[in-house]
Amino acid sequence: MKLVEDKIRELGKIGEGDVLKVDSFLNHQMDPMLLANMGEEFFRLFEKEGVTKILTIEASGIGVAMMAAYKFGVPMVFAKKTKTNNIFADVYRSTVESYTHKKTYEIIVSKEFINPGDRILVVDDFLAKGSALLALISLVKEAGAEVVGCGVVIEKAYQGGGKIVRDMGIRVESLARIKEMSLEGGITYC
């Protein structure tokens, strides 16, 4: 999506350790109009899939997932990173290995909110090694629901997560697919 690639060119900052900082519009400060455009693009890409629910993971996925849910007119559910004492019901659990934060954490979704028959579009801000997407897909399968696809804002294609998910037969659509990225050479898109 040219709009997203342009925004990354304009405002993204490449940092040490393969970090792409886009926190001025995507995952700390959020640009609601841009995120609405992303939501519309996900709707255009997946509108024939009979999506019943959008699933994401806290916190930075919530903004774009919210705008996507608004465009689809379906509920959005976000997986929580720790068990809090205001969830009563049984939960589905899965594990994410975060390379950015260098730790492993558990995510949960209340069993009330994913049901057999649900057709789930998984949405997230980043796809790198794929750990978060794989954990979300695992939750959906455990619930007996179907993943109709994954909508990602920025995919670091060279990190291989997208290939893993696509090799599972799951459709992945990324609004900006980065082929190469370096401090010196900047960003090349696929």
Added chain:
Amino acid sequence: MKLVEDKIRELGKIGEGDVLKVDSFLNHQMDPMLLANMGEEFFRLFEKEGVTKILTIEASGIGVAMMAAYKFGVPMVFAKKTKTNNIFADVYRSTVESYTHKKTYEIIVSKEFINPGDRILVVDDFLAKGSALLALISLVKEAGAEVVGCGVVIEKAYQGGGKIVRDMGIRVESLARIKEMSLEGGITYC
């Protein structure tokens, strides 16, 4: 706002320990149409205040703050609960005492995203003892910006946080103000 009171009546569940569980539409699963209505209501209430930015706190505030930002046409910033290594810049810091989760945690906002001259509307899903709002207000003041008001979805008025913030001279608008709540007696609104 009758719509929110009705939704709480329909779907809210009162739990032990003064917990009001609204995670089927507000803070785990989110209803985008309802949240859009909330965003519109905040816009109606604060549209004359020259709001330049919406500020909230991860994770459950992001959905409603996003829809409010969309209606206002201004950026949304969410305070993060821990320092992650993909924030490079200096940050404003403040401390929140969470009674729900029985712990104290630090919140941060990158100094890039709140500036002197900003007119900030603070938005959150819940207001109880006020610790989260007070921490957000403190961040805004530290940045030399102005809090034009707080927009809250559900205020537990009997917990006193709303009074503390209003006594500071800050306008607080809550879409549902709970006067009393108990397992036996249910919910009474102000």
